[in-house]
Amino acid sequence: MDCPACKGVVVVVEYQRIELDYCTKCYGVWFDAGELSLLAERLDLRGAALDVNQIAALPEKKAAEKARGCPICRKKMKKVTLGSAPEVLVDVCTRGDGLWFDGGEVGQVLGQLKDKGAAADEQGRVIDFLGEVFHVRG
Amino acid sequence: MWEQIRSNQTRTLVLVVAMGLLLLLVGYFLGEAIFGSGIGGLVVAILIWVVMNLFAYFQGDSMILAISRARKISPDDHPRLYNVVEEMKIASGLPKIPDIYIIDDPSPNAFAVGRDPSRASVAITSGLLERLNRDELQGVMAHEISHIKNRDVLLMTFCSVLLGTIVILAWFGSRMMLFGGARGGRRSSGGGGGYATLIIVAVAILLMILAPIAAQLIYYAISRKREYLADASGALYTRYPEGLASALEKIAGSTQELKTANQAFAPMYIINPFRSKGRAASDLTSTHPPISERVRILRSMAGGASLAAYEKAYQEVRGSGRGVIPPSALVGETPVAARKAEAVPAEPGKVERARETSDLLWKYSNYGLVNCECGTKLRVPPKLRGSSIRCPHCGRVNPLSSRP
Amino acid sequence: MGIGIIVLIVVLAVLFLVIGFIWMTYNGLVRLRNQVKNAWAQIDVQLKRRHDLIPNLMETVKGYMKHERETLEAVTSARNLAQKAIGTGVGAQAKAEGELSSALSRLLAVVENYPDLKANQNFMALQEELTSTENKISFSRQYYNDSVLTYNNKTQMVPSNIIAGMFGFKTGEFFEVTAAAEREAPKVSFG
Ligand SMILES: [Zn+2]
Ligand SMILES: [Zn+2]
Ligand SMILES: [Zn+2]
Numbered sequence: 001m002d003c004p005a006c007k008g009v010v011v012v013v014e015y016q017r018i019e020l021d022y023c024t025k026c027y028g029v030w031f032d033a034g035e036l037s038l039l040a041e042r043l044d045l046r047g048a049a050l051d052v053n054q055i056a057a058l059p060e061k062k063a064a065e066k067a068r069g070c071p072i073c074r075k076k077m078k079k080v081t082l083g084s085a086p087e088v089l090v091d092v093c094t095r096g097d098g099l100w101f102d103g104g105e106v107g108q109v110l111g112q113l114k115d116k117g118a119a120a121d122e123q124g125r126v127i128d129f130l131g132e133v134f135h136v137r138g
Numbered sequence: 139m140w141e142q143i144r145s146n147q148t149r150t151l152v153l154v155v156a157m158g159l160l161l162l163l164v165g166y167f168l169g170e171a172i173f174g175s176g177i178g179g180l181v182v183a184i185l186i187w188v189v190m191n192l193f194a195y196f197q198g199d200s201m202i203l204a205i206s207r208a209r210k211i212s213p214d215d216h217p218r219l220y221n222v223v224e225e226m227k228i229a230s231g232l233p234k235i236p237d238i239y240i241i242d243d244p245s246p247n248a249f250a251v252g253r254d255p256s257r258a259s260v261a262i263t264s265g266l267l268e269r270l271n272r273d274e275l276q277g278v279m280a281h282e283i284s285h286i287k288n289r290d291v292l293l294m295t296f297c298s299v300l301l302g303t304i305v306i307l308a309w310f311g312s313r314m315m316l317f318g319g320a321r322g323g324r325r326s327s328g329g330g331g332g333y334a335t336l337i338i339v340a341v342a343i344l345l346m347i348l349a350p351i352a353a354q355l356i357y358y359a360i361s362r363k364r365e366y367l368a369d370a371s372g373a374l375y376t377r378y379p380e381g382l383a384s385a386l387e388k389i390a391g392s393t394q395e396l397k398t399a400n401q402a403f404a405p406m407y408i409i410n411p412f413r414s415k416g417r418a419a420s421d422l423t424s425t426h427p428p429i430s431e432r433v434r435i436l437r438s439m440a441g442g443a444s445l446a447a448y449e450k451a452y453q454e455v456r457g458s459g460r461g462v463i464p465p466s467a468l469v470g471e472t473p474v475a476a477r478k479a480e481a482v483p484a485e486p487g488k489v490e491r492a493r494e495t496s497d498l499l500w501k502y503s504n505y506g507l508v509n510c511e512c513g514t515k516l517r518v519p520p521k522l523r524g525s526s527i528r529c530p531h532c533g534r535v536n537p538l539s540s541r542p
Numbered sequence: 543m544g545i546g547i548i549v550l551i552v553v554l555a556v557l558f559l560v561i562g563f564i565w566m567t568y569n570g571l572v573r574l575r576n577q578v579k580n581a582w583a584q585i586d587v588q589l590k591r592r593h594d595l596i597p598n599l600m601e602t603v604k605g606y607m608k609h610e611r612e613t614l615e616a617v618t619s620a621r622n623l624a625q626k627a628i629g630t631g632v633g634a635q636a637k638a639e640g641e642l643s644s645a646l647s648r649l650l651a652v653v654e655n656y657p658d659l660k661a662n663q664n665f666m667a668l669q670e671e672l673t674s675t676e677n678k679i680s681f682s683r684q685y686y687n688d689s690v691l692t693y694n695n696k697t698q699m700v701p702s703n704i705i706a707g708m709f710g711f712k713t714g715e716f717f718e719v720t721a722a723a724e725r726e727a728p729k730v731s732f733g
Contacts, residue, residue, distance in 0.1 A: 012500065012517035013530055017489045019496060022530055024522065034244055034265070038489050097244075133514075134530045217667065221674035228584060229681035231577070231689070272673075377684070470695050 027103035072097035171342035199251040208239035277382030284371035370448035383436035581686035606659040690714040
């Protein structure tokens with residue numbers, strides 16, 4: 001698959017048996033729906049807040065950021081925000097294929113991670129996981 | 139007893155013959171209406187049908203596998219899958235183990251192709267493979283191998299060719315009649331023969347509209363019946379109806395549609411690849427019975443695994459005296475007890491199964507593997523340039539040497 | 543004269559039917575007998591496969607299970623006995639293989655106490671092979687018994703039993719497992 005943001009080469013990062021797709025050029029991260037449910041199960045999070053279809057049903061967020069096409073189905077993705085303490089803008093496939101975190105968004109997650117303890121909600125814990133995997137930029 | 143399941147299927151036979159007659163009718167009346175010769179129409183219809191049949195018979199399986207972008211696996215690629223298929227080959231008495239294919243698709247589904255039991259293949263999507271535990275996988279493969287053993291693949295290919303021919307003829311017929319090719323249109327002088335022509339044209343138009351729909355309905359009816367039969371034989375082979383029931387339940391939980399499905403081959407899948415959300419439960423226009431009903435029947439077998447137990451459960455769940463199993467298959471059958479549920483030792487969990495499956499797909503796509511010292515694994519596509527890659531977790535720079 | 547021809551035709555027709563019936567029944571019986579033979583051969587293949595897997599299993603396991611000598615020896619000796627029982631008839635072989643099955647399941651039950659062994663890649667692969675071989679044995683036995691049942695029905699039921707008697711088709715023997723560990727597993731009942 002190609003990076004939905006910059007068409008760069010995407011490598012697969014397997015961390016603690018969870019696979020994430022990672023753009024080597026813009027550092028964006030694709031979180032596949034199947035992998036997200038595996039992570040949710042392992043973290044023992046059973047709420048609907050992590051279901052990609054539920055996330056896709058969230059209200060569209062008006063943002064200046066450019067629209068991106070889903071790397072799986074090529075359809076235009078929807079912009080929504082995840083989490084509460086650090087609110088992160090992500091792109092979600094309306095068909096439920098997965099979530100896209102822009103390189104800048106992942107960086108923002110990393111920045112905020114240092115200031116606070118464990119995230120309160122389920123989406124927050126996924127964002128924390130992302131921060132843990134991509135510990136170092138570059 | 140299972141030898142008889144494919145012979146003596148009067149109801150299926152009646153339906154197939156009905157479809158064949160429909161084809162002949164369409165051919166005759168279209169021929170009569172378009173170029174004034176019913177026999178000519180018949181010849182054209184049969185010719186198209188024969189050519190399509192020959193193609194489906196000799197090339198059908200490789201075509202559907204190619205369309206699905208299925209990849210053949212070797213025993214070492216996925217020992218558990220290979221073993222499960224071999225187990226079901228043994229239980230069903232198939233002469234040869236089918237070729238096993240995997241399809242890179244998150245939507246859970248599986249199908250069987252092949253014109254006869256000694257030249258058959260089964261295919262499963264990566265989405266289904268990673269979702270199922272061993273017992274469930276066995277249930278799904280038993281169902282697919284039942285399709286092979288009961289010769290449903292051949293029957294349904296034959297039927298879809300019939301259906302396809304009828305649809306093609308009706309489509310061409312309607313185009314030709316619309317754009318002035320019709321004999322009725324050319325004839326301006328009304329006479330005694332005009333009446334008969336008018337009737338023929340009317341019948342032809344009616345057939346063009348109704349025949350594809352009727353053929354479609356007949357086709358669905360045959361397909362649904364074969365699904366029940368494959369479930370019944372699957373339960374008999376595994377002696378464990380719960381495996382298939384629980385697999386079907388898992389499949390039902392997904393709403394993803396298969397990317398590469400082909401309408402003509404829909405009956406070959408374990409569940410209809412085209413199911414849309416919110417469709418009526420017992421629909422006449424579906425190739426498959428509703429999953430919930432299939433699960434309920436399998437769970438109502440009351441500790442039995444025989445065809446008779448399935449028949450009884452079928453009648454119970456559907457609340458009617460009519461069965462699905464041909465009576466001849468039930469003669470001489472002894473009661474068969476289902477295996478009790480037991481833990482399979484050392485079975486990989488959900489995450490392990492997902493990794494097993496994705497590792498296989500990465501291998502097929504020629505991805506290189508970089509094991510970083512921090513425990514993070516990087517899988518690198520062949521098109522990545524450069525001689526090293528930096529681990530995003532720990533920052534170490536790893537060389538890209540061991541690439542295929 | 544007309545009557546003579548009619549009688550002749552009737553006699554010929556009856557003769558034709560009788561010969562046809564004998565022909566088809568005979569072929570059916572032969573086909574079923576071959577199916578039983580093939581099914582038996584399939585059991586043999588799987589049993590041999592299990593025998594071959596055991597030395598490998600012992601090699602992997604013994605480093606981890608130093609305190610389970612008895613359990614390990616039981617498996618090895620059951621395997622040797624089962625190997626000797628090859629060719630001594632369906633009943634005797636079934637019994638020896640049953641003993642091997644129960645020795646193996648005792649071993650696999652003990653494995654639960656050795657998490658290191660359970661995590662060993664080699665052992666995990668072996669265990670899948672062993673699980674599957676056990677399944678294949680029981681599925682080939684199932685198919686064999688089903689084939690014997692169909693064959694026996696045909697040799698005993700009217701009218702095919704006449705042909706079976708004429709040409710000396712004997713009934714087949716079921717493969718029944720009698721070892722303690724497998725007795726609780728539900729099987730086909732031949733009532
Ligand atoms: Zn990028
Ligand atoms: Zn998508
Ligand atoms: Zn690292």
